[in-house]
Amino acid sequence: MSQDRRTVSFRSTVRNFPTFLILHVDSNPCVFQHEIRPGDVASKRGGKLCSVDKANVLDVSQLWRDVVTDVITEEFPDVELSHMYVDNAAMQLIRWPKQFDVMVTGNIFGDILSDEASMLVGSLGMLPSASIASDDTTMTMKLPAAAAATLLAFNAGVAGFAPSSPSFASRSTALNAVSKKDSYQITLLPGDGIGPEIVSATKDVLSALTERCGFELVMTEALIGGAAIDAVNDPFPDESLEQCLSGDSVLLSCIGGYKWDSNPRELRPETGLLKMRKSMGLFANLRPAKVLDQLIDASTLKREVVEGVDVMVVRELTGDVYFGSPKGIDVVDGKRVGYNNMIYSEGEIERIARVAGDVASKRGGKLCSVDKANVLDVSQLWRDVVTDVITEEFPDVELSHMYVDNAAMQLIRWPKQFDVMVTGNIFGDILSDEASMLVGSLGMLPSASIGESGPGVFEPCHGSAPDIAGEDKANPLALILSAAMMLRYDLDRAEEADILESAVEAVLDRGLRTADIKQDGDGCQLVGCIEMGKAVAEIVSTVDSAVEV
Numbered sequence: 001m002s003q004d005r006r007t008v009s010f011r012s013t014v015r016n017f018p019t020f021l022i023l024h025v026d027s028n029p030c031v032f033q034h035e036i037r038p039g040d041v042a043s044k045r046g047g048k049l050c051s052v053d054k055a056n057v058l059d060v061s062q063l064w065r066d067v068v069t070d071v072i073t074e075e076f077p078d079v080e081l082s083h084m085y086v087d088n089a090a091m092q093l094i095r096w097p098k099q100f101d102v103m104v105t106g107n108i109f110g111d112i113l114s115d116e117a118s119m120l121v122g123s124l125g126m127l128p129s130a131s132i133a134s135d136d137t138t139m140t141m142k143l144p145a146a147a148a149a150t151l152l153a154f155n156a157g158v159a160g161f162a163p164s165s166p167s168f169a170s171r172s173t174a175l176n177a178v179s180k181k182d183s184y185q186i187t188l189l190p191g192d193g194i195g196p197e198i199v200s201a202t203k204d205v206l207s208a209l210t211e212r213c214g215f216e217l218v219m220t221e222a223l224i225g226g227a228a229i230d231a232v233n234d235p236f237p238d239e240s241l242e243q244c245l246s247g248d249s250v251l252l253s254c255i256g257g258y259k260w261d262s263n264p265r266e267l268r269p270e271t272g273l274l275k276m277r278k279s280m281g282l283f284a285n286l287r288p289a290k291v292l293d294q295l296i297d298a299s300t301l302k303r304e305v306v307e308g309v310d311v312m313v314v315r316e317l318t319g320d321v322y323f324g325s326p327k328g329i330d331v332v333d334g335k336r337v338g339y340n341n342m343i344y345s346e347g348e349i350e351r352i353a354r355v356a357g358d359v360a361s362k363r364g365g366k367l368c369s370v371d372k373a374n375v376l377d378v379s380q381l382w383r384d385v386v387t388d389v390i391t392e393e394f395p396d397v398e399l400s401h402m403y404v405d406n407a408a409m410q411l412i413r414w415p416k417q418f419d420v421m422v423t424g425n426i427f428g429d430i431l432s433d434e435a436s437m438l439v440g441s442l443g444m445l446p447s448a449s450i451g452e453s454g455p456g457v458f459e460p461c462h463g464s465a466p467d468i469a470g471e472d473k474a475n476p477l478a479l480i481l482s483a484a485m486m487l488r489y490d491l492d493r494a495e496e497a498d499i500l501e502s503a504v505e506a507v508l509d510r511g512l513r514t515a516d517i518k519q520d521g522d523g524c525q526l527v528g529c530i531e532m533g534k535a536v537a538e539i540v541s542t543v544d545s546a547v548e549v
Contacts (some may be wrong), residue, residue, distance in 0.1 A: 011458060052103055055428075091433050184491055187250045195255070197530075198533075205483070209541075252457050255464060257271065281318070286314055287436075287445065288312050288446065320342060321425070325344035335511070344424065353369075357397055368420070368432065370427055371423065404423070474529040475514040513525065
């Protein structure tokens with residue numbers, strides 16, 4: 001591989017809060033072989049350093065986290081070090097940027113986060129930056145022997161670099177529910193943390209709905225995540241997969257927690273989630289971010305920026321760097337090398353483009369495809385294939401393209417410009433979580449994950465919040481809204497979905513708020529998870545249609 005001059009880029013951000021600085025290492029976005037020392041910068045500022053990675057799913061990020069921890073602990077003991085996943089960092093930069101002093105991250109994450117952070121200032125025209133070379137200005141990028149052999153095989157036309165799936169049907173992929181019927185088999189995955197609490201509240205709401213509307217949801221619970229690890233030492237056991245595949249739909253709560261963060265990768269909750277998506281063929285994730293009038297002031301952004309925002313992020317879910325091979329951590333010349341492969345096949349891109357085109361054609365007719373085609377070959381293929389599919393199959397849809405770092409800025413600067421966004425797995429992970437902050441809380445955001453056939457999985461966008469588990473502080477509304485998406489997309493029950501969505505808005509109109517959406521001086525009543533669930537169930541059980549709500 002070619003020799004590479006390593007640089008470290010700095011970008012400072014100043015507004016009416018303490019200055020913070022983002023430092024990112026300019027190198028191959030998927031290969032890490034560099035002992036950075038951002039502690040020197042942090043030690044001369046506020047003494048706080050946040051390292052940003054995706055160690056819960058990427059080997060290269062796990063190595064990043066390990067090395068940063070070693071360097072800071074040994075060489076800068078007075079620096080307060082924390083770690084944050086990149087999707088959470090994208091949210092926190094909007095939610096509460098004052099928490100940061102210095103952030104350090106890799107090239108591609110730094111590209112996205114530094115441009116997002118620039119919008120806190122209001123203009124890129126006010127931001128300085130600096131790039132400095134490392135002492136070793138001609139480091140050779142190396143891969144371990146097995147990965148290098150795979151590279152040679154790929155260049156020779158051998159299928160060594162593997163996308164997540166070998167082949168795909170060329171038929172049109174759209175959103176299809178099962179035929180409407182009187183009884184449905186639903187798999188419930190309560191998961192971890194606050195999961196069982198919000199599942200309990202949602203079950204009460206669905207019971208009220210089915211009793212009122214005269215159909216049946218037979219709900220069977222199964223294990224996933226940390227709960228499955230504790231019970232059977234497997235984050236997604238075969239029994240749970242069989243249960244999911246045999247039903248009409250799946251309602252997932254949330255997974256993960258500090259308890260399992262240090263486990264080997266195969267015994268982490270996130271591994272179970274990836275296995276579920278892969279095994280069930282859930283390649284398309286739909287995340288709506290709609291700002292409700294009742295919660296405009298819950299967003300940290302200005303009212304004129306977020307009022308009327310209604311964005312749908314369509315994220316490819318089973319390809320990209322999360323699933324590509326080769327991947328791993330090896331030792332080369334006495335140094336650890338971490339690597340993951342960002343890869344897409346034409347078929348993978350075609351099918352997600354069809355879903356996005358289908359969604360856009362049923363909404364405002366505008367689709368923005370997000371990539372990094374100016375520097376990544378995989379993104380150039382993404383852009384070419386998306387253009388071909390939308391031009392040929394959805395001629396009435398207005399297609400535009402945007403680089404991911406610019407998209408991160410524009411979601412803060414003027415989110416109303418977007419109707420539907422489509423992007424790959426890792427970019428979608430970051431942007432959809434960032435978009436959630438437009439609404440004000442992840443506790444209000446549902447999502448749907450669908451495949452070409454079989455049941456879909458419907459889940460809230462938020463995490464398991466282990467710090468408040470068991471305290472009756474969780475917000476169940478995102479899971480209730482996820483159940484509404486299940487009714488609409490998987491069960492052919494659009495009218496019943498309308499009832500749930502309208503009931504949630506009615507509860508907010510009554511002034512009920514859980515802690516995550518409660519604002520000082522808003523005159524609203526603070527309630528817990530149980531009371532919020534009962535309030536929604538009461539409204540659902542006393543109306544005849546969504547209109548009456």
